Structures are given as structure tokens and as C-alpha cells.
Amino acid sequence: MTFSELAAIVLLLGLAGVGCSRSPAMEPDRNPQQGAILLSAHGCGSCHTIPGVSGASGTIGPPLAGYARRAYIAGKLPNQLDNLMRWIRDPQSIEPGTAMPNLPVNEAEARAMAVYLYTLR
Amino acid sequence: MSARLTGKPVLYVIAGALGAALLGAAAMGIFIASGRYDIAAMHPHTQPVRTILKFLQRRSIAFHARNLVAPRFDQPEVIQRGLALYREHCVSCHGAPGEGRQRVGVGLNPNPPPLEQAIERWSDAEIYWTTAFGLKMAGMPSFLLGRTPAEIWAIVAFVRQMNRLSPEEYRRMVSARANPSDTVRVQWIGKTRAEALARVPGDPARGKELLRTFGCRSCHLIPGVPGPGGNVGPPLTRWAERQFISGRLVNMPDALRTWILNPPAIDPHTAMPALGATVAQADDMVAYLYTLGARPRERQQKNRSR
Numbered sequence: 458m459t460f461s462e463l464a465a466i467v468l469l470l471g472l473a474g475v476g477c478s479r480s481p482a483m484e485p486d487r488n489p490q491q492g493a494i495l496l497s498a499h500g501c502g503s504c505h506t507i508p509g510v511s512g513a514s515g516t517i518g519p520p521l522a523g524y525a526r527r528a529y530i531a532g533k534l535p536n537q538l539d540n541l542m543r544w545i546r547d548p549q550s551i552e553p554g555t556a557m558p559n560l561p562v563n564e565a566e567a568r569a570m571a572v573y574l575y576t577l578r
Numbered sequence: 579m580s581a582r583l584t585g586k587p588v589l590y591v592i593a594g595a596l597g598a599a600l601l602g603a604a605a606m607g608i609f610i611a612s613g614r615y616d617i618a619a620m621h622p623h624t625q626p627v628r629t630i631l632k633f634l635q636r637r638s639i640a641f642h643a644r645n646l647v648a649p650r651f652d653q654p655e656v657i658q659r660g661l662a663l664y665r666e667h668c669v670s671c672h673g674a675p676g677e678g679r680q681r682v683g684v685g686l687n688p689n690p691p692p693l694e695q696a697i698e699r700w701s702d703a704e705i706y707w708t709t710a711f712g713l714k715m716a717g718m719p720s721f722l723l724g725r726t727p728a729e730i731w732a733i734v735a736f737v738r739q740m741n742r743l744s745p746e747e748y749r750r751m752v753s754a755r756a757n758p759s760d761t762v763r764v765q766w767i768g769k770t771r772a773e774a775l776a777r778v779p780g781d782p783a784r785g786k787e788l789l790r791t792f793g794c795r796s797c798h799l800i801p802g803v804p805g806p807g808g809n810v811g812p813p814l815t816r817w818a819e820r821q822f823i824s825g826r827l828v829n830m831p832d833a834l835r836t837w838i839l840n841p842p843a844i845d846p847h848t849a850m851p852a853l854g855a856t857v858a859q860a861d862d863m864v865a866y867l868y869t870l871g872a873r874p875r876e877r878q879q880k881n882r883s884r
Binding site: 494497498499500502503504506511512515516517518519520522523526527528529531532533552554555556557558559560561 | 619620621622623625628673675676677678679681684685687688689690691692694695744745746749799809810811812813815816819820821822824825826845847848849850871
């Protein structure tokens with residue numbers, strides 16, 4: 458095998474890796490990474506900058522960096538899991554008319570996303 | 579290495595490169611045929627793939643829109659027409675201030691982004707081109723089919739205004755269309771964020787000092803301003819790029835001054851208190867906050883026939 462052949466194979470294995478992304482099991486509590494995937498899939502990242510979430514660099518809403526340490530949700534609710542899940546599923550009921558729209562998020566998804574946000578310190 | 583080999587190094591390099599290219603193509607084919615590439619829309623693209631696609635998209639749009647000339651479209655009737663078309667065609671995927679996308683727009687990859695800041699990323703011609711012809715590999719349909727160029731320009735005219743619409747102003751526009759007697763309360767054309775931020779009163783250096791002395795830093799992380807804690811309210815990083823203040827007001831100098839002077843007047847239940855700053859002090863703080871991040875600028879509109 459020549460050097461260039463070897464180089465080509467190494468390069469291709471690298472390229473192959475580029476196209477593969479992992480799809481972790483649907484167990485949010487044990488795997489915060491599931492929350493990161495949902496934050497990306499639901500498009501939260503088109504409005505929020507969220508560390509560790511693919512493509513999440515939006516500036517429509519506040520950055521969610523360090524969210525585990527945040528005292529309030531949207532300046533209104535104490536930052537606790539159940540409140541955060543409520544906000545993610547139905548912000549309009551907490552702050553009618555806010556620029557964050559209601560999105561079709563189910564309870565398990567909201568929990569997974571909240572669990573991920575609480576890994577951000 | 580033998581003498582024969584060293585005699586024709588160029589040939590060997592060429593042969594090696596060709597061999598590598600062939601092998602590369604073969605391995606790529608095998609990889610694709612193996613089915614290992616994850617094509618699920620729910621799973622994000624890997625970073626290199628996204629970077630390449632974004633770059634391709636940006637270059638292609640810039641190139642193809644380079645000779646388009648925007649007509650005059652800053653008239654209230656045109657904006658109204660654009661609003662109607664936007665609601666018919668675009669809200670389902672891109673949403674609007676305070677209005678979520680509908681089910682068809684959920685789960686697309688790439689995600690249709692909100693368009694409030696589209697004019698901070700693209701020229702009018704580029705938005706026209708994207709809307710008229712759509713984007714391959716993105717799920718962005720072409721809207722020129724069955725429509726006229728004038729109608730597409732009307733949509734662009736409305737997208738420009740979206741840059742300065744609060745959720746409340748947007749709702750008023752929508753209800754004014756349904757109920758024409760409401761139109762008096764609607765301002766169809768206004769200053770965009772890029773225009774409003776071109777001139778910011780106040781002195782940033784003084785503002786930086788005031789942000790410290792007023793204790794803003796005890797509740798907010800503010801880059802460049804030293805202080806403790808700062809986790810009660812949102813971080814004010816990249817503030818100039820942020821679209822809304824507290825999810826209600828559009829982030830422009832006048833609105834930000836109003837917020838700093840008296841947050842509960844805007845949102846009675848907010849956890850941010852009024853801190854007793856004077857108007858001049860608030861202006862200085864505003865000036866500093868807009869030094870954070872990239873200030874929105876009008877995209878170059880070289881082809882505007884105005």
C-alpha cells in the first residue's frame with residue numbers, strides 16, 4: 458500500500474465520521490444529551506444562544522448560558538424544574554403577549570430540555 | 579529509494595493523487611451504500627456539514643441576487659399587502675413576533691429561523707431572491723410559483739418592518755387588517771433597529787461606570803463590568819444583537835431607556851425594580867450596553883431604486 462493510498466483511506470474514514478451523528482437513547486433523566494438534541498430539533502436555538510446545542514446562536518430571546526444558576530424565569534417565576542417545564546410548554550399563559558411563542562412541546566420533551574438547561578452552570 | 583524512482587517524481591505524485599482520488603470516490607460510494615449516514619431531520623447536522631451548507635447557501639444567494647434591483651416598496655399599502663401574504667405563506671414555518679410557527683414548520687432541519695432579524699443578515703434583494711426561488715436542501719419553498727414579483731417584493735417590504743415590530747404592534751397590524759377602523763392606531767412604516775442604532779445618545783465610558791455603581795452587575799452578567807453574582811436576570815452579553823427587551827419591547831435606544839428607568843411600568847410583575855436613574859444616566863448605560871456584540875447594520879443595498 459502506498460503512502461498516498463493510506464492517506465486517502467485515513468481521510469475518508471474521517472469524512473465518514475463527519476456524516477455520522479449519534480442518536481442517544483430516549484432517556485432524558487439519565488442522558489441530558491437527549492435534551493440538547495430536542496433543543497436543537499424544536500428550534501429553540503434559532504432564538505436562544507445555548508452552550509453545547511448544535512446551531513443554537515439565536516439572539517431573539519435571552520442567552521441561556523448558566524441557566525442552572527438563574528434566579529428567575531423570564532423575570533417572573535422562581536427557577537425550578539416544574540416552573541421551567543411550564544414556561545417551555547406554555548409561556549403565553551405565564552406572560553401573555555411575550556415574544557416567546559407557545560410551541561408544540563410535550564411533557565417528556567419539556568423535562569428533557571429543562572434537565573439539559575440545568576446542566577449549564 | 580531507487581534511482582529509477584527519483585528520476586520522475588512528478589509522474590509519481592500525479593499517479594498517487596489520481597489513485598487517492600479514485601479510492602476516495604470508491605470509499606465514499608461504499609459509505610453511502612452502507613446506509614450509515616444519518617439522514618434523520620430530528621438529529622442535528624454535524625458541525626462540518628452545517629458549516630459547508632451554510633457557506634454554500636450564503637455564497638449562492640449573494641451571487642444570484644447580485645443584479646436584482648428593488649422597486650420602491652416603502653408605502654403603507656404595500657406593507658399591508660405584504661402582511662397579508664406573509665400571514666398566508668410564511669407564518670406557518672417562520673412565525674412572527676409573539677406568534678409561533680404551526681405544526682408543518684416544526685421538525686424541519688434546518689429550522690426555519692424567525693425573520694425579525696433577516697434584514698440584519700441579508701439585503702432586500704437577497705431576501706427577495708430567497709423567497710422567490712426557495713432554497714434547495716433546506717425545505718424553504720419557492721414562492722414565485724403562482725405569484726408575481728410585485729407580490730414577493732411586498733413580502734420583503736413587510737419583512738423589513740418586522741425588524742422593529744413588538745408582539746403588540748404586530749397584533750395591532752393584524753387586527754387592523756381584519757377591522758379597517760383600527761388602522762389609525764397602526765404605524766405601518768417605522769425606524770428599523772439598524773436605523774435606530776445608527777445614532778445612540780449617551781457616553782459609553784460613563785455608562786460602564788454607572789452600570790457598576792447602580793448595582794446592575796449584582797443581578798446581570800455584563801461583559802466588561804466587574805461585580806459579584808449576577809444571576810437574577812438574564813446575562814446582557816451581545817446586547818446590541820438582542821431583538822427584544824424582556825420579551826415585550828423591541829431592543830432600541832428609546833425603549834431600553836424606558837425599561838431602565840422603570841421596568842414595572844412596562845411589566846408590573848417583573849423582578850427588576852426601578853433603580854432611580856436619571857434620563858441622562860440611563861442614556862449613558864444604554865450607550866455602553868450597545869457596545870456589546872455586533873451592532874445591527876443595514877445590509878448594503880446597492881441596488882435600491884429610490
